[in-house]
Amino acid sequence: MKTIEIEHITKDYGQHRGVFDLSFDVRKGEVLGFLGPNGAGKTTTIRQLLGFIKPDQGKVNILGKDCFEQADEIKKSLGYLPGEIAFIDSMSGMEFIRFVAKMKKMKDLGRAQELMEQFELNANGKLKKMSKGMKQKIGIVCAFMQDPDILILDEPTSGLDPLMQNRFVELILSEKRRGKTILMSSHIFEEVERTCDRAVIIRGGELVAVDTMESLCSGKQKRMEITFADTAMAAGYVSGFAKAVQDEQDGRRVTMKVGRDIDEAVKKAGAFTVVDLNVHTQSLEDFFLHFYGGDQS
Template sequence: MSLLKINNLSKEFGKFTALDGVNFEVKSGEVFGFIGPNGAGKSTTIRVLLGILKPTNGEVKIFGKDAWDDAVEIHKRVAYVPGDVNLWPNLTGGEVIDLFVKLRGSNNKSRREELIKKFDLDPTKKCRTYSKGNRQKVALIAAFSSDADLYILDEPTSGLDPLMEQVFQDCVMDVKKQGKSVLLSSHILSEVEKLCDRVGIIRQGKIIETGSLNELRHLTRTQMLVQTKQPITKLHELNGIHEIIEKDQALSFQVDSNEMEHVLRHISQFGIVKLESAPPALEDLFMRHYEGTEKSTDTGAGGVN
């Protein structure tokens, strides 16, 4: 069952097209990774989901309701964390957390206290004294303290140190276990790889790939390190072989996944002494999609992102 469904979404700012026919869905109980470089359209899409921007064309449904017409009803069941959190400077962190939690109608004080401890936040300090990382912590604690059905997280770990990133990841897995859904927009590929069931890659306002990590890895290459009794010949003549490098009496190279069986059959003739393979990373997939393309630049159209 789809909690969130985007169908042929377009958004224009004057002559600039920020989103061009975007399609994807987030199913109940899954973590969906929404990845792309700055300027690709991630934040613009999220602003449409939140009812902040009205679509130029297309349909956006959350819980079966229209994201623009039914925004107030939808917000009762959604928790949102932006990548750059602004807080009321004269309120304490604890007061801001309480305000957000009460606005959502939940009052789980034990969960609030548990998260404050996990994120190592001093809730008695005024928000104007907080660093960027501490402001992120306030927003994350408020979001995960509430009983939402969909968590929309736009670069949520911006400013967090690695220890706090791990706490964040634990929180995402906790809500997933409860059957909640998460839309995670990020350019930290290791984070997406750890957490997400499926990913969608956006480039220049268009979704170019959607699927599970296993489904998308057909586009990536596996890194191999091989040592054999006899020198391997004619390796460079095989299909799907890339970047052959000699390393300490061994060969390092990359193999296209669909040619793996053929390559292994060839090298086994030479008496394998050592064989190491590293599974293709999401980063490889991501970079291959951007090979040979110009980097997206900020257009200045309302801070389109």
């Protein structure tokens, strides 16, 4: 079942800014990573899902309801964390959380208290004196405290330290187990790799790829480095494996890039005496540079 549906939307701001004929969906109970460089159109897409702007063309639906025409109804079951949170600086963090809870017609702040403990947040200080990380924690509390069925998160760990980023990953995995539907824009690729079922990649406002994380990760290249007992063995291996290159400094060492053919590379090495083997896996970030145009190899 599709919870979020984006069908051929275009929002053109001129000079190729915006999104163009963009289509993808988020299925019930799925965590979908929404990836692209700054200016790719991620926030423009999310603003249309929230009903803040209307597409020039195409349709945006959540739970079968039009995101612009029925925005108020949709927001009852939606948690949202914006990329730039609009705080009221004269308030304390706790006053702001209560303010948001009142707008959401919440009477119980039990879930908010749980989240504050999870993220080690003391929300009593004034917002204007808080760090970016502290403010981000308050944004997370406000997005999740109503226990919504659907979450739309725009760069949710911006400003968080590595420990809190890990706590956030734990939160997403917990919500995923509970069947929540989550669309998450992120630049932190380990975060995406650990939490998402699929990823949508956009560039210049246009769709580049949609695939499962399993498929994307299996396509990542690996650099294999094998050291043989002597140079003759290394040369013998290279002669039978076109991708392999014998090291000029140490003739016993061979390096090569492998992807899905790693099994073949290892088995062929078994015909010789191997004294050392290292495999360096390409990061998902490097892999995505191919889609972003940063790596033309």
